[in-house]
Amino acid sequence: MEGLRNKPCGGRYGDIVEAIGNTPLVELKRLSPKPGVRIYAKLESHNPTGSVKDRVARGLIEDAEAKGAIQPGQTILEPTSGNTGISLAMICKRKGYPLKVVMPDNVTEERTQLLRMYGADIVYSPGAQGSNGAVAMALEMAAGDSSYYMPYQYGNSANPDSHYNGTALEILEELDDVTAFVAGLGTGGTLMGNGRRLKEHDPSTLVVAAEPLQGELVQGLRSLDDGFIPPIIDLSLIDRKIFVSNRDSVVWTKRLLAEEGMFVGVSSGAIAAIAVRIAGELDEGNVVFVVADDGWKYLSSGVYTKPIEQLEAEGVLDSASFW
Amino acid sequence: MSTIKIPPVLRASTGGEREVAADGSNVGEVLRALASSHPATEAQLFGDDGTLNRYVNVYLNDEDVRVLDGLDTAVKDSDTLVILPAMAGGR
Numbered sequence: 001m002e003g004l005r006n007k008p009c010g011g012r013y014g015d016i017v018e019a020i021g022n023t024p025l026v027e028l029k030r031l032s033p034k035p036g037v038r039i040y041a042k043l044e045s046h047n048p049t050g051s052v053k054d055r056v057a058r059g060l061i062e063d064a065e066a067k068g069a070i071q072p073g074q075t076i077l078e079p080t081s082g083n084t085g086i087s088l089a090m091i092c093k094r095k096g097y098p099l100k101v102v103m104p105d106n107v108t109e110e111r112t113q114l115l116r117m118y119g120a121d122i123v124y125s126p127g128a129q130g131s132n133g134a135v136a137m138a139l140e141m142a143a144g145d146s147s148y149y150m151p152y153q154y155g156n157s158a159n160p161d162s163h164y165n166g167t168a169l170e171i172l173e174e175l176d177d178v179t180a181f182v183a184g185l186g187t188g189g190t191l192m193g194n195g196r197r198l199k200e201h202d203p204s205t206l207v208v209a210a211e212p213l214q215g216e217l218v219q220g221l222r223s224l225d226d227g228f229i230p231p232i233i234d235l236s237l238i239d240r241k242i243f244v245s246n247r248d249s250v251v252w253t254k255r256l257l258a259e260e261g262m263f264v265g266v267s268s269g270a271i272a273a274i275a276v277r278i279a280g281e282l283d284e285g286n287v288v289f290v291v292a293d294d295g296w297k298y299l300s301s302g303v304y305t306k307p308i309e310q311l312e313a314e315g316v317l318d319s320a321s322f323w
Numbered sequence: 324m325s326t327i328k329i330p331p332v333l334r335a336s337t338g339g340e341r342e343v344a345a346d347g348s349n350v351g352e353v354l355r356a357l358a359s360s361h362p363a364t365e366a367q368l369f370g371d372d373g374t375l376n377r378y379v380n381v382y383l384n385d386e387d388v389r390v391l392d393g394l395d396t397a398v399k400d401s402d403t404l405v406i407l408p409a410m411a412g413g414r
Contacts, residue, residue: 209387209390211387213405213407228378228409229377229378229409235389235390238390239390240386240390241386241387241389241390242385242386242387243382243385243387243405243407244385
């Protein structure tokens, strides 16, 4: 059609839940270290509530509906440090399920507001215990009250399946070859679902996990016995697993903004750092990384406007929870 | 000698030291050297069967050795090992 600047357009959908997915894949020409290596960002921030978790939340709820585990009116309970809760809140509101989320109390104010906006109930867990604390508290609540339905994104195959049947297919629709796929390691859903599909397409595709190196303050409050490995993670599918400090995550978040004009969440800065590192080790090929969300929810932390030295001096890099 | 960075949770076992230098040609040898110089770390790092405890992640120059060659991963003199407890991420 004359005048249509970007094709294909985003599609036509019957409601907002159906509009999840079909996100753009954008090349980062300025950050690629070599001419033969192309780096692409899969902008999951373009989902209706602004994060990759829309896919997961839809998968979790549709899976529960298909199994007959939930009916409208059923209360859903889920541990989350934000994005899954926000996505579930939108979908549950739309479909008529009351939602209760368990969330660490040190997340940014924006996350609380978004959850309230969609009508979710929030139960706070101790921030020092991070996501582990939220998971433990939610499991305890679910064990003590059988009226809750807990989708449990950490242990539910509907989480990786939403990527296996969604994100990865969209990537392969646009690229014939994916040399390396880089995503953040949280629940493991993005890495497992995409990794499995991409390796089925080409077993030589490198699956690379970027994971957060918690600040010393956060680390100091935990013991080795607090360890937690999400049940859906199969380490044999991961070829490289590399940590990124909060400082480097913020530095790369700023670089994406300054050099590519991309306004992304801090975890996506970390993932980009690893994508560029992997790209530097290749001679040619396509490196795809996932932008899990955009920066709006982290504005109050000051990471986009304050210099890195100031953030360091204020202790933001040591105590904030960006993942 | 390679350098091992000690996480806050293990510092009570290293007399408060944040970094310990240790010899070894692979990750297993380096960690055994740490366990021999600071015996209180041994039970925290290794299980009864001599394998790395499930919730202990060891990183060689930022990379998790579990997806490399595990305790057999080769270590060079200038390398840095970081020990961290496994933690949940996710949103």
